[in-house]
Amino acid sequence: MVNTSATSETEARILEAATRIFRAKGRDGAKMQDIADEAGINKALLHYYFRSKDKLFEQVFRDSSAIFFSRLNEILQSDLELFTKIRRLCDAYITMTMENPFIPIFIIGEVNRNAESFITNIFSGNGIKPEFKSLEKQIAEEIRSGRIRPVRAEELLMNILGLCIFPIIAKPMMQHNMSLSDKEFNRIMDDRKKTIPAMIIDSIKKKNT
Protein backbone atom coordinates (compact mmCIF):
# COMPACT_ATOMS: atom_id res chain seq x y z
CA MET A 1 0.00 0.00 0.00
CA VAL A 2 2.36 2.65 1.25
CA ASN A 3 5.57 2.98 -0.69
CA THR A 4 8.44 1.46 1.20
CA SER A 5 11.89 0.58 0.02
CA ALA A 6 12.36 -1.04 3.41
CA THR A 7 14.54 -4.09 3.56
CA SER A 8 13.19 -5.82 6.65
CA GLU A 9 9.63 -6.73 7.39
CA THR A 10 9.66 -4.84 10.68
CA GLU A 11 11.01 -1.71 9.07
CA ALA A 12 8.13 -1.79 6.60
CA ARG A 13 5.61 -2.25 9.41
CA ILE A 14 7.05 0.76 11.22
CA LEU A 15 6.94 2.93 8.13
CA GLU A 16 3.32 2.07 7.45
CA ALA A 17 2.31 2.69 11.04
CA ALA A 18 4.23 5.96 11.16
CA THR A 19 2.60 7.09 7.94
CA ARG A 20 -0.88 6.55 9.33
CA ILE A 21 -0.12 8.29 12.61
CA PHE A 22 1.76 11.23 11.11
CA ARG A 23 -0.93 11.78 8.51
CA ALA A 24 -3.65 11.74 11.13
CA LYS A 25 -1.98 13.84 13.81
CA GLY A 26 0.74 15.82 12.11
CA ARG A 27 4.40 15.93 12.97
CA ASP A 28 4.06 17.33 16.49
CA GLY A 29 0.77 15.71 17.39
CA ALA A 30 2.11 12.24 16.65
CA LYS A 31 3.89 10.52 19.53
CA MET A 32 6.48 7.80 19.20
CA GLN A 33 4.40 5.65 21.53
CA ASP A 34 1.40 5.96 19.19
CA ILE A 35 3.52 4.77 16.32
CA ALA A 36 5.00 1.89 18.29
CA ASP A 37 1.52 0.78 19.35
CA GLU A 38 0.20 1.04 15.81
CA ALA A 39 3.10 -1.08 14.58
CA GLY A 40 2.70 -3.56 17.43
CA ILE A 41 6.23 -3.08 18.74
CA ASN A 42 7.93 -0.88 21.33
CA LYS A 43 9.52 2.54 21.18
CA ALA A 44 13.08 1.28 21.37
CA LEU A 45 12.75 -0.43 18.02
CA LEU A 46 11.70 2.79 16.38
CA HIS A 47 15.00 4.30 17.40
CA TYR A 48 16.85 1.19 16.37
CA TYR A 49 15.58 1.41 12.78
CA PHE A 50 15.35 5.19 12.50
CA ARG A 51 17.69 7.31 14.53
CA SER A 52 15.12 9.84 15.73
CA LYS A 53 11.58 11.05 15.35
CA ASP A 54 12.85 13.68 12.90
CA LYS A 55 14.45 11.07 10.65
CA LEU A 56 11.33 8.93 10.72
CA PHE A 57 9.14 11.88 9.92
CA GLU A 58 11.32 12.95 7.03
CA GLN A 59 11.12 9.49 5.52
CA VAL A 60 7.33 9.40 5.81
CA PHE A 61 6.95 12.88 4.42
CA ARG A 62 9.20 12.13 1.47
CA ASP A 63 7.29 8.94 0.67
CA SER A 64 3.88 10.60 0.95
CA SER A 65 4.92 13.39 -1.37
CA ALA A 66 6.34 10.94 -3.86
CA ILE A 67 3.11 8.96 -4.04
CA PHE A 68 1.07 12.05 -4.58
CA PHE A 69 3.25 13.59 -7.27
CA SER A 70 4.35 10.51 -9.14
CA ARG A 71 0.82 9.76 -10.32
CA LEU A 72 0.44 13.36 -11.46
CA ASN A 73 3.72 13.18 -13.36
CA GLU A 74 2.71 9.97 -15.04
CA ILE A 75 -0.35 11.63 -16.56
CA LEU A 76 1.33 14.97 -17.20
CA GLN A 77 4.13 13.40 -19.19
CA SER A 78 1.96 11.00 -21.13
CA ASP A 79 1.25 11.76 -24.78
CA LEU A 80 -2.50 11.83 -24.28
CA GLU A 81 -4.46 14.37 -26.28
CA LEU A 82 -4.95 17.56 -24.20
CA PHE A 83 -8.64 17.27 -23.34
CA THR A 84 -8.27 13.60 -22.47
CA LYS A 85 -5.32 14.45 -20.28
CA ILE A 86 -7.39 17.03 -18.41
CA ARG A 87 -10.15 14.46 -17.82
CA ARG A 88 -7.63 11.93 -16.56
CA LEU A 89 -5.99 14.43 -14.23
CA CYS A 90 -9.30 15.40 -12.65
CA ASP A 91 -10.40 11.82 -12.22
CA ALA A 92 -7.06 10.76 -10.77
CA TYR A 93 -6.91 13.65 -8.33
CA ILE A 94 -10.42 13.29 -7.04
CA THR A 95 -10.05 9.54 -6.65
CA MET A 96 -6.63 9.78 -5.00
CA THR A 97 -7.61 12.56 -2.63
CA MET A 98 -10.89 10.90 -1.66
CA GLU A 99 -9.01 7.73 -0.80
CA ASN A 100 -6.29 9.53 1.10
CA PRO A 101 -7.31 13.08 2.00
CA PHE A 102 -4.61 13.35 4.63
CA ILE A 103 -1.82 13.41 2.10
CA PRO A 104 -2.52 16.87 0.65
CA ILE A 105 -3.62 18.25 4.03
CA PHE A 106 -0.44 16.95 5.51
CA ILE A 107 1.80 18.22 2.71
CA ILE A 108 0.21 21.67 2.71
CA GLY A 109 0.46 21.99 6.47
CA GLU A 110 4.01 20.81 6.81
CA VAL A 111 5.34 22.63 3.78
CA ASN A 112 3.87 25.87 5.05
CA ARG A 113 5.31 25.26 8.47
CA ASN A 114 8.80 24.81 7.18
CA ALA A 115 8.83 26.08 3.65
CA GLU A 116 12.50 26.70 3.04
CA SER A 117 14.03 23.48 4.26
CA PHE A 118 11.30 21.13 3.11
CA ILE A 119 10.96 22.51 -0.33
CA THR A 120 14.69 22.48 -0.81
CA ASN A 121 15.62 19.22 0.86
CA ILE A 122 12.65 17.05 0.08
CA PHE A 123 10.92 18.20 -3.06
CA SER A 124 14.18 18.73 -4.87
CA GLY A 125 14.81 15.02 -4.43
CA ASN A 126 14.24 12.50 -7.15
CA GLY A 127 11.35 12.86 -9.53
CA ILE A 128 9.04 14.39 -6.96
CA LYS A 129 8.86 17.72 -8.70
CA PRO A 130 6.02 17.68 -11.21
CA GLU A 131 7.45 18.01 -14.66
CA PHE A 132 5.00 20.14 -16.46
CA LYS A 133 7.18 21.39 -19.25
CA SER A 134 5.53 18.86 -21.54
CA LEU A 135 2.11 20.27 -20.66
CA GLU A 136 3.32 23.77 -21.46
CA LYS A 137 4.56 22.62 -24.83
CA GLN A 138 1.34 20.77 -25.55
CA ILE A 139 -0.72 23.80 -24.68
CA ALA A 140 1.43 26.04 -26.84
CA GLU A 141 0.77 23.76 -29.80
CA GLU A 142 -2.98 23.71 -29.23
CA ILE A 143 -3.00 27.48 -29.05
CA ARG A 144 -1.03 27.76 -32.27
CA SER A 145 -3.39 25.36 -34.02
CA GLY A 146 -6.27 27.57 -32.90
CA ARG A 147 -8.10 24.82 -31.01
CA ILE A 148 -7.94 26.61 -27.68
CA ARG A 149 -7.64 30.21 -26.63
CA PRO A 150 -4.35 31.52 -25.18
CA VAL A 151 -4.02 30.27 -21.63
CA ARG A 152 -1.18 29.77 -19.16
CA ALA A 153 -0.30 26.22 -18.20
CA GLU A 154 0.09 27.43 -14.62
CA GLU A 155 -3.49 28.67 -14.49
CA LEU A 156 -4.82 25.49 -15.98
CA LEU A 157 -3.09 23.38 -13.35
CA MET A 158 -4.11 25.69 -10.51
CA ASN A 159 -7.71 25.36 -11.67
CA ILE A 160 -7.60 21.58 -11.87
CA LEU A 161 -5.93 21.15 -8.50
CA GLY A 162 -8.09 23.71 -6.72
CA LEU A 163 -11.38 22.37 -8.07
CA CYS A 164 -10.49 18.73 -7.42
CA ILE A 165 -8.57 18.82 -4.16
CA PHE A 166 -9.93 21.72 -2.14
CA PRO A 167 -13.48 20.52 -1.51
CA ILE A 168 -12.09 17.24 -0.21
CA ILE A 169 -9.50 18.65 2.17
CA ALA A 170 -12.08 21.13 3.43
CA LYS A 171 -14.69 18.38 3.62
CA PRO A 172 -15.63 18.76 7.31
CA MET A 173 -16.39 22.43 6.79
CA MET A 174 -18.15 21.85 3.49
CA GLN A 175 -20.38 19.19 5.00
CA HIS A 176 -21.17 21.22 8.05
CA ASN A 177 -21.87 24.46 6.25
CA MET A 178 -23.93 22.87 3.51
CA SER A 179 -25.58 20.20 5.66
CA LEU A 180 -24.38 17.35 3.46
CA SER A 181 -24.38 13.71 4.51
CA ASP A 182 -21.39 11.52 3.66
CA LYS A 183 -23.43 9.92 0.93
CA GLU A 184 -24.41 13.24 -0.62
CA PHE A 185 -20.86 14.52 -0.41
CA ASN A 186 -19.50 11.42 -2.12
CA ARG A 187 -22.06 11.69 -4.86
CA ILE A 188 -21.20 15.32 -5.48
CA MET A 189 -17.49 14.53 -5.69
CA ASP A 190 -18.22 11.68 -8.06
CA ASP A 191 -20.23 14.04 -10.26
CA ARG A 192 -17.34 16.45 -10.22
CA LYS A 193 -15.13 13.94 -12.01
CA LYS A 194 -17.24 14.86 -15.05
CA THR A 195 -18.33 18.43 -14.38
CA ILE A 196 -14.89 19.81 -13.53
CA PRO A 197 -13.14 18.74 -16.75
CA ALA A 198 -16.22 19.85 -18.71
CA MET A 199 -16.03 23.28 -17.13
CA ILE A 200 -12.29 23.58 -17.63
CA ILE A 201 -12.34 22.40 -21.23
CA ASP A 202 -15.23 24.70 -21.99
CA SER A 203 -13.29 27.63 -20.56
CA ILE A 204 -10.32 27.13 -22.89
CA LYS A 205 -12.04 25.88 -26.03
CA LYS A 206 -12.39 28.34 -28.88
CA LYS A 207 -16.06 29.25 -29.01
CA ASN A 208 -16.46 30.52 -32.61
CA THR A 209 -16.15 28.22 -35.62
Next chain:
Amino acid sequence: MVNTSATSETEARILEAATRIFRAKGRDGAKMQDIADEAGINKALLHYYFRSKDKLFEQVFRDSSAIFFSRLNEILQSDLELFTKIRRLCDAYITMTMENPFIPIFIIGEVNRNAESFITNIFSGNGIKPEFKSLEKQIAEEIRSGRIRPVRAEELLMNILGLCIFPIIAKPMMQHNMSLSDKEFNRIMDDRKKTIPAMIIDSIKKKNT
Protein backbone atom coordinates in the same frame (compact mmCIF):
# COMPACT_ATOMS: atom_id res chain seq x y z
CA MET B 1 -5.82 43.81 13.40
CA VAL B 2 -6.76 40.57 15.06
CA ASN B 3 -10.23 40.45 16.55
CA THR B 4 -10.10 40.72 20.32
CA SER B 5 -12.82 41.47 22.75
CA ALA B 6 -10.11 41.61 25.39
CA THR B 7 -10.58 43.94 28.28
CA SER B 8 -7.00 44.55 29.34
CA GLU B 9 -4.12 45.65 27.19
CA THR B 10 -2.01 42.66 28.21
CA GLU B 11 -4.76 40.22 27.41
CA ALA B 12 -4.97 41.68 23.92
CA ARG B 13 -1.20 41.40 23.48
CA ILE B 14 -1.33 37.76 24.49
CA LEU B 15 -4.15 36.98 22.11
CA GLU B 16 -2.36 38.58 19.19
CA ALA B 17 0.88 36.81 19.99
CA ALA B 18 -0.90 33.49 20.43
CA THR B 19 -2.69 33.94 17.14
CA ARG B 20 0.56 34.45 15.28
CA ILE B 21 2.28 31.48 16.94
CA PHE B 22 -0.66 29.09 16.65
CA ARG B 23 -1.22 30.00 13.02
CA ALA B 24 2.43 29.46 12.19
CA LYS B 25 3.07 26.28 14.13
CA GLY B 26 -0.31 24.70 14.76
CA ARG B 27 -1.80 23.67 18.06
CA ASP B 28 0.84 21.11 19.04
CA GLY B 29 3.82 22.81 17.45
CA ALA B 30 3.20 26.03 19.36
CA LYS B 31 4.77 26.19 22.82
CA MET B 32 3.59 28.39 25.66
CA GLN B 33 7.11 29.78 25.92
CA ASP B 34 7.02 30.83 22.26
CA ILE B 35 3.80 32.70 22.88
CA ALA B 36 5.11 34.35 26.03
CA ASP B 37 8.24 35.49 24.20
CA GLU B 38 6.20 36.79 21.28
CA ALA B 39 4.03 38.77 23.69
CA GLY B 40 7.02 40.01 25.66
CA ILE B 41 5.85 38.51 28.95
CA ASN B 42 6.38 35.24 30.84
CA LYS B 43 4.55 31.94 30.87
CA ALA B 44 2.88 32.47 34.23
CA LEU B 45 0.89 35.37 32.86
CA LEU B 46 -0.52 33.23 30.10
CA HIS B 47 -2.03 30.95 32.71
CA TYR B 48 -3.22 33.91 34.73
CA TYR B 49 -5.29 35.26 31.82
CA PHE B 50 -6.23 31.97 30.20
CA ARG B 51 -6.53 28.92 32.35
CA SER B 52 -4.68 26.54 30.03
CA LYS B 53 -3.16 26.11 26.63
CA ASP B 54 -6.40 24.48 25.49
CA LYS B 55 -8.49 27.46 26.50
CA LEU B 56 -6.11 29.85 24.81
CA PHE B 57 -6.09 27.80 21.66
CA GLU B 58 -9.85 27.57 21.54
CA GLN B 59 -10.15 31.34 21.81
CA VAL B 60 -7.66 31.89 19.00
CA PHE B 61 -9.26 29.29 16.79
CA ARG B 62 -12.72 30.69 17.32
CA ASP B 63 -11.57 34.22 16.50
CA SER B 64 -9.69 33.15 13.38
CA SER B 65 -12.68 31.26 12.07
CA ALA B 66 -14.99 34.15 12.78
CA ILE B 67 -12.83 36.58 10.81
CA PHE B 68 -12.72 34.29 7.87
CA PHE B 69 -16.40 33.44 7.73
CA SER B 70 -17.95 36.73 8.71
CA ARG B 71 -16.75 38.45 5.57
CA LEU B 72 -18.11 35.59 3.48
CA ASN B 73 -21.47 35.81 5.21
CA GLU B 74 -21.65 39.51 4.64
CA ILE B 75 -21.40 39.05 0.90
CA LEU B 76 -23.50 35.89 0.78
CA GLN B 77 -26.40 37.52 2.56
CA SER B 78 -26.27 40.79 0.66
CA ASP B 79 -28.89 41.43 -1.99
CA LEU B 80 -26.36 41.89 -4.76
CA GLU B 81 -27.29 40.55 -8.17
CA LEU B 82 -25.91 36.99 -8.62
CA PHE B 83 -23.06 37.63 -11.04
CA THR B 84 -21.92 40.65 -9.05
CA LYS B 85 -22.04 38.58 -5.90
CA ILE B 86 -19.82 35.95 -7.51
CA ARG B 87 -17.28 38.60 -8.52
CA ARG B 88 -17.28 40.07 -5.01
CA LEU B 89 -16.81 36.68 -3.40
CA CYS B 90 -13.82 35.84 -5.58
CA ASP B 91 -12.19 39.20 -5.02
CA ALA B 92 -12.76 39.06 -1.27
CA TYR B 93 -11.45 35.54 -0.91
CA ILE B 94 -8.32 36.06 -2.95
CA THR B 95 -7.53 39.31 -1.16
CA MET B 96 -8.22 37.92 2.31
CA THR B 97 -6.29 34.72 1.74
CA MET B 98 -3.32 36.51 0.20
CA GLU B 99 -3.15 38.78 3.24
CA ASN B 100 -3.54 35.96 5.72
CA PRO B 101 -2.86 32.58 4.15
CA PHE B 102 -2.41 30.92 7.52
CA ILE B 103 -6.05 31.23 8.47
CA PRO B 104 -7.43 28.69 5.99
CA ILE B 105 -4.37 26.45 6.33
CA PHE B 106 -4.81 26.54 10.06
CA ILE B 107 -8.54 25.94 9.99
CA ILE B 108 -8.27 23.06 7.53
CA GLY B 109 -5.48 21.43 9.48
CA GLU B 110 -7.06 21.73 12.90
CA VAL B 111 -10.58 20.86 11.82
CA ASN B 112 -9.34 17.73 10.15
CA ARG B 113 -7.36 16.78 13.23
CA ASN B 114 -10.32 17.05 15.52
CA ALA B 115 -13.36 17.09 13.34
CA GLU B 116 -16.11 16.01 15.71
CA SER B 117 -15.48 18.27 18.65
CA PHE B 118 -14.35 21.36 16.76
CA ILE B 119 -17.11 21.36 14.25
CA THR B 120 -19.70 20.89 16.93
CA ASN B 121 -18.34 23.11 19.66
CA ILE B 122 -16.80 25.93 17.72
CA PHE B 123 -18.41 26.28 14.33
CA SER B 124 -21.88 25.85 15.78
CA GLY B 125 -21.23 29.00 17.79
CA ASN B 126 -22.51 32.41 16.84
CA GLY B 127 -22.72 33.45 13.22
CA ILE B 128 -19.64 31.51 12.20
CA LYS B 129 -21.54 29.09 10.06
CA PRO B 130 -21.89 30.48 6.54
CA GLU B 131 -25.54 31.13 5.88
CA PHE B 132 -25.97 30.21 2.29
CA LYS B 133 -29.67 29.60 2.23
CA SER B 134 -30.07 33.01 0.63
CA LEU B 135 -27.67 32.02 -2.14
CA GLU B 136 -29.65 28.84 -2.76
CA LYS B 137 -32.84 30.83 -3.07
CA GLN B 138 -31.21 33.37 -5.37
CA ILE B 139 -29.89 30.63 -7.61
CA ALA B 140 -33.26 28.92 -7.74
CA GLU B 141 -34.81 32.16 -8.96
CA GLU B 142 -32.19 32.69 -11.63
CA ILE B 143 -32.72 29.14 -12.85
CA ARG B 144 -36.49 29.64 -12.98
CA SER B 145 -36.09 32.87 -14.92
CA GLY B 146 -33.91 30.97 -17.40
CA ARG B 147 -30.89 33.19 -16.99
CA ILE B 148 -28.64 30.36 -15.83
CA ARG B 149 -28.64 26.63 -16.28
CA PRO B 150 -29.61 24.35 -13.38
CA VAL B 151 -26.75 24.23 -10.92
CA ARG B 152 -26.33 23.34 -7.27
CA ALA B 153 -25.41 26.12 -4.86
CA GLU B 154 -23.00 23.70 -3.18
CA GLU B 155 -21.07 23.17 -6.39
CA LEU B 156 -20.89 26.86 -7.11
CA LEU B 157 -19.41 27.59 -3.70
CA MET B 158 -16.99 24.68 -3.89
CA ASN B 159 -15.77 26.02 -7.22
CA ILE B 160 -15.31 29.55 -5.95
CA LEU B 161 -13.50 28.50 -2.79
CA GLY B 162 -11.31 25.94 -4.50
CA LEU B 163 -10.25 28.22 -7.33
CA CYS B 164 -9.58 31.20 -5.05
CA ILE B 165 -8.10 29.64 -1.94
CA PHE B 166 -6.25 26.51 -2.99
CA PRO B 167 -3.48 28.06 -5.09
CA ILE B 168 -2.64 30.38 -2.22
CA ILE B 169 -2.51 27.80 0.55
CA ALA B 170 -0.46 25.56 -1.73
CA LYS B 171 1.70 28.51 -2.77
CA PRO B 172 5.09 27.05 -1.81
CA MET B 173 4.45 24.00 -3.94
CA MET B 174 2.96 26.01 -6.77
CA GLN B 175 5.91 28.34 -6.88
CA HIS B 176 8.44 25.55 -6.67
CA ASN B 177 6.82 23.33 -9.25
CA MET B 178 6.12 26.10 -11.71
CA SER B 179 9.26 28.12 -11.05
CA LEU B 180 7.34 31.28 -10.21
CA SER B 181 8.83 34.28 -8.43
CA ASP B 182 6.83 36.04 -5.74
CA LYS B 183 6.13 38.82 -8.19
CA GLU B 184 4.85 36.47 -10.86
CA PHE B 185 2.73 34.56 -8.37
CA ASN B 186 1.17 37.76 -7.09
CA ARG B 187 0.41 38.93 -10.59
CA ILE B 188 -1.24 35.63 -11.45
CA MET B 189 -3.41 35.75 -8.34
CA ASP B 190 -4.36 39.31 -9.12
CA ASP B 191 -5.38 38.27 -12.63
CA ARG B 192 -7.45 35.49 -11.14
CA LYS B 193 -9.68 38.02 -9.40
CA LYS B 194 -11.07 38.58 -12.91
CA THR B 195 -10.55 35.27 -14.67
CA ILE B 196 -12.10 33.07 -11.99
CA PRO B 197 -15.48 34.84 -11.83
CA ALA B 198 -15.48 35.06 -15.63
CA MET B 199 -14.95 31.32 -15.88
CA ILE B 200 -17.56 30.52 -13.26
CA ILE B 201 -20.18 32.84 -14.67
CA ASP B 202 -19.56 31.50 -18.14
CA SER B 203 -20.07 27.98 -16.88
CA ILE B 204 -23.54 28.68 -15.51
CA LYS B 205 -24.84 31.24 -18.00
CA LYS B 206 -27.35 30.00 -20.55
CA LYS B 207 -25.48 29.87 -23.85
CA ASN B 208 -28.35 30.01 -26.38
CA THR B 209 -30.52 33.09 -26.87
Next chain:
DNA sequence: GTCTATAATTTGATAGAC
Protein backbone atom coordinates in the same frame (compact mmCIF):
# COMPACT_ATOMS: atom_id res chain seq x y z
C1' DG C 1 16.62 -7.83 16.45
C1' DT C 2 13.66 -7.14 20.19
C1' DC C 3 12.63 -6.24 24.73
C1' DT C 4 12.41 -3.75 29.69
C1' DA C 5 13.91 -0.19 32.37
C1' DT C 6 15.51 4.24 32.81
C1' DA C 7 17.82 8.48 31.71
C1' DA C 8 17.40 13.20 29.78
C1' DT C 9 14.69 16.78 28.10
C1' DT C 10 10.86 19.34 27.14
C1' DT C 11 6.83 21.63 28.51
C1' DG C 12 2.30 22.76 30.69
C1' DA C 13 1.05 24.37 34.99
C1' DT C 14 1.42 26.28 39.83
C1' DA C 15 3.31 28.47 44.27
C1' DG C 16 4.53 32.36 46.29
C1' DA C 17 7.13 36.91 46.53
C1' DC C 18 6.58 41.65 45.11
Next chain:
DNA sequence: GTCTATCAAATTATAGAC
Protein backbone atom coordinates in the same frame (compact mmCIF):
# COMPACT_ATOMS: atom_id res chain seq x y z
C1' DG D 1 -0.93 42.12 37.67
C1' DT D 2 3.56 40.49 36.94
C1' DC D 3 7.54 38.10 38.04
C1' DT D 4 11.00 34.04 39.48
C1' DA D 5 11.46 29.53 40.77
C1' DT D 6 9.83 25.07 40.70
C1' DC D 7 6.86 21.02 40.20
C1' DA D 8 4.70 17.25 37.67
C1' DA D 9 3.73 15.04 33.65
C1' DA D 10 4.71 13.76 29.11
C1' DT D 11 7.90 12.34 25.67
C1' DT D 12 12.21 11.50 23.09
C1' DA D 13 16.09 8.81 23.43
C1' DT D 14 19.42 5.38 25.27
C1' DA D 15 21.52 1.43 28.15
C1' DG D 16 21.82 -3.07 28.64
C1' DA D 17 19.81 -7.89 29.08
C1' DC D 18 18.23 -11.64 26.21
